[in-house]
Amino acid sequence: ETGVTQTPRHLVMGMTNKKSLKCEQHLGHNAMYWYKQSAKKPLELMFVYNFKEQTENNSVPSRFSPECPNSSHLFLHLHTLQPEDSALYLCASSQQNSHGPNTEAFFGQGTRLTVV
Amino acid sequence: GQQLNQSPQSMFIQEGEDVSMNCTSSSIFNTWLWYKQEPGEGPVLLIALYKAGELTSNGRLTAQFGITRKDSFLNISASIPSDVGIYFCAGPRISGTYKYIFGTGTRLKVLA
Numbered sequence: 001e002t003g004v005t006q007t008p009r010h011l012v013m014g015m016t017n018k019k020s021l022k023c024e025q026h027l028g029h030n031a032m033y034w035y036k037q038s039a040k041k042p043l044e045l046m047f048v049y050n051f052k053e054q055t056e057n058n059s060v061p062s063r064f065s066p067e068c069p070n071s072s073h074l075f076l077h078l079h080t081l082q083p084e085d086s087a088l089y090l091c092a093s094s095q096q097n098s099h100g101p102n103t104e105a106f107f108g109q110g111t112r113l114t115v116v
Numbered sequence: 117g118q119q120l121n122q123s124p125q126s127m128f129i130q131e132g133e134d135v136s137m138n139c140t141s142s143s144i145f146n147t148w149l150w151y152k153q154e155p156g157e158g159p160v161l162l163i164a165l166y167k168a169g170e171l172t173s174n175g176r177l178t179a180q181f182g183i184t185r186k187d188s189f190l191n192i193s194a195s196i197p198s199d200v201g202i203y204f205c206a207g208p209r210i211s212g213t214y215k216y217i218f219g220t221g222t223r224l225k226v227l228a
Contacts, residue, residue, distance in 0.1 A: 004158075006158075010185050033216075041161075042218055042219075042221070043204070043218045045215060045216070048215060054214060088156070090158050090159070092158075092216075094216075103147065103164070103208075104149060104161055104164050105149070105161075105206070105216050106161060107151075107157050107158035107159045107160070109157050109158045109163075110156070110157065110158045112156060
C-alpha cells in the first residue's frame, strides 16, 4: 500500500458538475497539501493543512474548496470549474515539528482532471 | 521570496551516458530534496539532503548539498531508458508556514 493514495486517478467533469477529489495518507504525517500541475508549468501550491488547520490558501479561486476532516484525509471539492482548470492535481503529506521547517514531502499519484 | 532555478531545462542523452543537473537559489535552504516524476504520475522522492556539503547516493543517483546552502546537484551515472522523466529539486521554506519551493524541473530523455 502506497503512503499517499489519491482517488480517482482520472476524472472528466462538465462545467456545471460538482465532484470531489480524495487523498489519504498512511504515514502518520500531520501536514497535507494540494498542488496543481498544468502542462509545462511548475507545481503550484494550492492549500496547506497542518494539524487539520488550513495554514495557507495560495489565492485559489473559490470554485476549489478544500476539506481536512482529520490529519489522514484531505478532500478537494470542485464546482463550476472551467476548462483551464484541467490539470494533474497532486496531494502530498509531510511531518512537521515545532523546531523547524519540513522534512520530506511524499506525493500521491495524482488525479488527472479534465473539464469539458 | 525564495525561488529555485533548475538547469538544464531538458536533456537528450544516449543510454549509458552520465547526467548532471543542478538547482540554485538566491537564499539558503536547510534541506534539499530531489524528486522524479514520470508522465501521469506523482513525484517520487529520490534523495533528501540535510547538511551542507553532504553527498548522498541512491543506486546510480548521487546528490550533493552545496556548501553555501544555496545549491544542490544531482548526478545519474550510466543512464538507462527508465531514467526518462522530469527531475525536480525542492526545499522547505525557511520561515513561515509549511511550504515547499519547487524548481521548474529538468526533463530527461534517454535514447537507446
